Amino acid sequence: MICRDDRRREAVRQKPGLNGLDYIEVEEIVVGDKKQPLLRVYLLGKFQGVVNKENVRIDGGVRVKGLVATHVKPVRGSRKDEDDVLEITVNQWGDFSTYTLHVVKGDEYNRPGTEPLPGFDPLYAKVDFVFRGAAPTSPVCASIQEARALREEPEINYLAKDYASFRQLIFDRLATIAPAWQERHAPDLGLMLVEVLAYIGDQLSYYQDAVATEAYLHTARQRISVRRHLRLIDYALHDGCNARAWVCIETADDMPLWPGEVYFVSDTNQTMTGRNVVMSGRDMDEVPSNQYEVFEPIEDRPIHLYTAHNCINFYTWDHRVCSLPAGATSATLRDEDKGGERALKQLRAGDVLILEEVKGPRTGHMADADPQHRHAVRLAKVTPGCDELHAQPVVHIEWDREDALRFPLVISAIGDAPCCELINDVTVARGNVVLVDHGRTVTEQEAWIVPAQNEPTACEGEGQPADTAVQAAPFHPVLTHGPVTQAVPFPDTGTIARHQARVIDQIIRDLRLRVVEIWRAVQQRKQEADERNVAGLSVGEMATLTAIFDEELLADLNIRSGSEATTHATKTLKKLLLREGRLLLPSSSRQSVSSGRSVFAHKMQRLFALRERAYSGYCLTERDAQEVGALFDPQYSEWLKPNNPLLYGSAQHAIPQDVNGSTRGAIRKDISAALPSLTIKEEHEGKDQDGKEWRPRRDLLNSRREDRHVVVEVDDREVAHVRFGNGDLGRRVEPGVAMKATYRIGNGTRGNVVAEAISHLVYRSATVSGSSVLRVRNPFRAQGGSDPESIATAKLKAPASLRSHLExxxxxxxxxxxxxxxxxxxxxxxxxxxxxxxxxxxxxxxxxxxxxxxxxxxxxxxxxxxxxxxxxxxxxxxxARYVPLEIALTVTLHPHQLRDHVREELRAVLGNGVLPHGRKGFFHPDLLTFGESIYLSRLVAVAQAVPGVRNIEVTQFQRVGLSSDKGIREGVLPVGLFEIARLDNDPNSPEFGTLAMTLEGGR
The missing domain is CATH 3.30.300.30 (ANL, C-terminal domain)
Structure with a gap:
């Protein structure tokens, strides 16, 4: 009999004068030079009697039998609650089988008997034990007798998989066990039961086939199943990505826009022609939803529109026929003075400008402007200025090298004959630029209520029911609308972190510049002062030094201000720069200040630590930015805050663009980083609960048990299923909680609208009044929209991705x-x-x-x-290790060819520059790389293709400084694995390679 509860054991413990055997531990002891087993028998409480070796009997064993106790020693527990132990020595080791130890009365020959020893409960006068762990065994088949004893089953057709085959299978079975039943009419109850069972079997068979099909990657057909299989090999099956675009807004008055109240729509099919630029939500109800695409501002901060930013002209400083060359990173804008205030006073670093050609450079007509000559830049520096010659206010702007112009932009030009008039303002700058992406925000009309379920009631013991736990029932809600917008987060945290590290370098340079400027100012005052005046520090300068360094350090160098100023202020400041200025260099590191004990050293050590963290890709928080501002200057806090547009990166990285059709030079969003635009908020009595928002993640493997993270899985019908955490990976939903989902719909290539398609601003309110918006347009086509990756493509690419992606x-x-x-x-x-x-x-x-x-x-x-x-x-x-070359050619020309023309052409095709038609010279750096040897035949072929060349003879083909004709004899100059050939043919730097040519013939 096997029982779960053993109350008798506790009763034996509590009854005085009664004891029993609890369990046995087997140990090994050495007696003399022999190892013997020792049995430690634990009792049920304190034992008052005596147990000798004749009171111990050991039964059992397969190969080793007849075990005898040679010695018994009682061990009393030292504590009141500690059980007594009997240490029993046995004559030999047993085998792997189970033995039973009995405590019995001895017989007349002092041998163990069969009756339990007095003082021991009969049920606990014996205990089972083993000497060793279970021995390894091999599987064996059942014996022939057992096989024959098995009941023979009738043959069953295991190929039956559908309704008809299951029906026939049941009929065949009934024919063997109930041969008298022959009824086959439809009203018969037996026939009805057969068909019901066949139907259920058909459903179960289909379920088994579906499970087996979705269990393996190569057979799975459901998108969610394939997605989960691919996640096991670290491949992310993406669900597409939405498109982004720059939108320019022209306004009649300065005004703000709140991103949550407006959105933009495209009019690709011209269905809204004749309607106002500004529309209301009620107006949009009259337009079919399949005739337009919705774009919403990406950033949540307010959008400020200024009339002066509608169209800004460039300033050419009285020059004519001007242009911005390719690669330009700065320009000067014309400003205006309006009532003592500058028109462009609100233009700030971090704003985006669109440089756009608005006139044809040859005709001056707007219709002749090249729509491809448009370029977006994010301003990195804005400096107001003035042309003193004409008292003309100007603004000098600079942008990042990543936003450098990829083509020249004409600012002013001379038109075609016969007028040949000067055409100004061919290219202008446009402000009031907003970054938008494809997708419309919707909210589920009804809140989700997490269902609750009670755990099955269990009993801990007789009369002891367990508490009933109420937990959330399986909860997998589905979003009503679709397709859900998949968007790459903007701004990217890695980009912000990288720019924050650069800002910290700029802060270090700015700190050093402040100290140097104070030193120069004091030095200048010292030169202008006479012997009666003291060239000391002003109160403001002293405050600046105190904010950078600390009072103790300045006092140690005897640096003071006002009446206490020293005549040696210049020397002390120079000493300060020599002593502590080494820390005010961007090349310094945290290790360089590890030995410093001053407050300034600790401040710089913290600053360097934050820089290293940012360079490692971790975005500094607003709290970190405030800490830097408290250490040095509050304005540094504004520089480092994550919401500073200067940290968002270049304008070219905000929208994916193809450069000349080349995928290598393309700036692309990482589609695998796209996440559903979804926010789930918990509600209580219809109100949102602050801080209780659920955010989407690609998976929950990195989610902690308290993280409110969800996974959105899109099936083959573009229906989004929401999956919550299980309490270990991600937070588990609580039963009875109301949740409201807000998300965006609109995804894929539908958002890649053409330029000038986005033409209307829509307010979400029912009516619109007081809007000053005159025009809405997107100068560039929307880009980045991608459709979901197909299952076939993912199955093809996933296995190879394991070998192609280095971690x-x-x-x-x-x-x-x-x-x-x-x-x-x-x-x-x-x-x-x-x-x-x-x-x-x-x-x-x-x-x-x-x-x-x-x-x-x-x-x-x-x-x-x-x-x-x-x-x-x-x-x-x-x-790279560059290998300069020396090459000498003797070139024979055809008659009537001009030597100078041919010489210049040969220098161009064999040089390291770019030819007029975009081709690159033979030794251009982008055409040569590591380990690429220079073959003489290719060099001669390129030179021979120049018009006018009749014959070429190579007289020198070697490395610089190594005189050898081996290259000419073998026809190749070998280059090592870490070397790159180089030939600049620069007379100022002959050590970088030379090309000598002797021309014969021609004229």
């Missing part, structure tokens, strides 16, 4: 491939070298569009590779 750098080649991910790197090569205690990874870089490895790119690569490096590897980024 760690182990070998030298891994470092090179990771460095090539940077768009500024053309090629990279790496090698491992032992550096007396660790390995040094030398990564050689071939920059794109140049030969010089800039310090900024070097630092960026070093930091990015540090995140992938192997422990024990030190990464060192170095420029």
């Amino acid at each position: 760690r750098a182990v070998a030298a080649e891994d470092y090179a491939r990771l460095a090539e991910r940077n768009p500024k790197v053309q090629r990279a090569a790496a090698e491992l070298r032992w550096a007396q205690g660790w390995y040094e990874v030398r990564v050689f870089i071939d920059p794109l569009h140049g030969l010089v490895l800039e310090d900024g790119l070097r630092d960026e690569l070093t930091r990015s590779l540090h995140a992938y490096r192997r422990i024990g590897h030190e990464v060192v980024v170095l420029p």
Whole structure:
């Protein structure tokens, strides 16, 4: 008999004079030179009697039997609640079977008997135990007798999978067990039961087939199943992405726009022609929803519109026929003085301007303007100025190199003959630019109520019912509308972190500049002062130094202001710069101030720590920004706040764009980072609960149990299913809670509308009054919209993605491939070298569009590779090893060819520049990379193709400084794995390669 509760055990413990055996532990002891087993028998409480070896009998065993106790020793528990123990020594070890130890009375021959020893409960006078763990056994088949004893079953057709086959299978079975039943009429009850069972079997069979089909990646057909399978191999099946666009707004008066109250619509099909630019939600109800696409502002902060920013002209400083060249990163705008205030006073760093060609440079007509000559830039610096010659207010603007012009923009030009008139303002700048993305915000009409369920009632014991737990029932709500908008978060936290690190470098330079300016001002005052005056520090200068350093440090250097100013202020400030100025350099690090004990050293150490954190990709919070402002200057806090538009990155990165059709030079959003635009808020009595918002994540593997995260899975019908956490990975929903979902709909390539398609501003309110908006337009086409990835494509790409995507750098080649991910790197090569205690990874870089490895790119690569490096590897980024060449040619020309013309053409095609038609010279840096040897045949073929060349003879083909004709004899100049050939043919730098040509013939 097996019982779950054992109350008798506790009763034996409590009854005085009664005891029993609880359990046995087997130990090993050494007696002399022999190892023997020791049985530690634990009793039920304190034992008052005596147990000798003749009172112990051990039964059982398969191969080893007849075990005998040789010695019994009682061990009393030291504490009142500690049970007594009997230590019993046995004559030999047992086998792997189960033995039973009995406590019995001895017989007349002092041998163990069969009756329980007095003082022991009969049920607890024995206990089972084993000497060793279970022995390894191999599976064996049942014996022949057992097999014969099995009841023979009739043959069953296991291929039956549908209704008809199951029906026939049941008929065949009934024919063997109930042969008398022959009824086959439809009203028969037996026939009805057979068909019901066949129907249920058909449904179960279909369910089994569906489960088996979705259990494997190569057979799964449901999108959600494939998505989960691919997640196991770290491949993200994306559900598409929405499009983004820049929208320009022209207004008659200065006015604000609140993003939550307005949205923009496209009119691609011209269904809203003749309607006002500004419309209301009621007006949009009259337009079919399939005739337009909705775009909403990405940022939540208020949008301020200014009339002066509608159209801004460039200032040319009295020059004529001007243009902004390709690669330009600055310009000057014409400002106006209106009633003592500047018209462009609200133009600030972080704003986006659209540089647009509005007139044809040859005709001056607006219809002849090239719509491709439009470029978006995010201002990095805005400096008001004035042209003193004409008392003309101007504004000098600068933008990031990532926003550099990709084509020249004409500002003023001379028109066609016969008028040949000057055409001004060919290109203008437009402000009031808003970044929008595709998608319309909707809210579920009814709140979701999390269903509750009671756990099955259980009993902890007799008369002890367990508490009933109320938990949430399975809750998988579905969004009513679709398709759900999938959007890449903007601004990207990695981009913000990278720019925050640059801002900290700028803060360090600004701090040093302030100290240097104070030193120069004091030095200037000292030169202008006479012997009776003292050139000391002003109160403001002293306050600036105190904010940067600390009073103790300044007092230690005897730096004071006012009447206490010292005549040696210049020397003390110079000493301050020499002593502490080394910390005010962007090249400094946290290790360089680790030995400093001053308050200033601790402040800089904290600043360097924040910079390292930002460079590692972690976005600094608003609290971190306030800390920097408290340490030095409150304005630095505004520089570092994550909502500062200066930290959002370039305007070109905000919208994906193809550059000349090249995918390598394209700026693309990472579609795999797109998340559903969904917010779920908990409600109580119809009101939102602050702080109780659920946000979407791609999965819940990194979610903690208190995180309100959800996963949105889109099926094959574009229906979104919401999945919550289970209490371990993500927070579990609480039963009875009301939830309201707000999300956006609109996704994929439908949002890639053409330029000038977005033409209307819509207020969500029923009526509109007092709007000053004159025009709405998108100068560029909307881009970035992508349809969901198909299941077939994902199954094809997923297995290869495991080998194509590097997550760690182990070998030298891994470092090179990771460095090539940077768009500024053309090629990279790496090698491992032992550096007396660790390995040094030398990564050689071939920059794109140049030969010089800039310090900024070097630092960026070093930091990015540090995140992938192997422990024990030190990464060192170095420029490529360039191999300068010396080449001499003797060129024979055809008669009547001009030597100078042919010489210039040969220098161009064999040079390192760009030819007039966009072709690159033979030695252009972008055409040569690591390990590419220079073949003589290719060089001769390129030169021979120049018009007028009759014959070419190579007289010198070698490395600079190595006189050898081996290259001419073998027809190739070999280049090492970490070397790049170079020939600049610059007379000022002959060490970078020379090309000598001797021309014969011609004229």
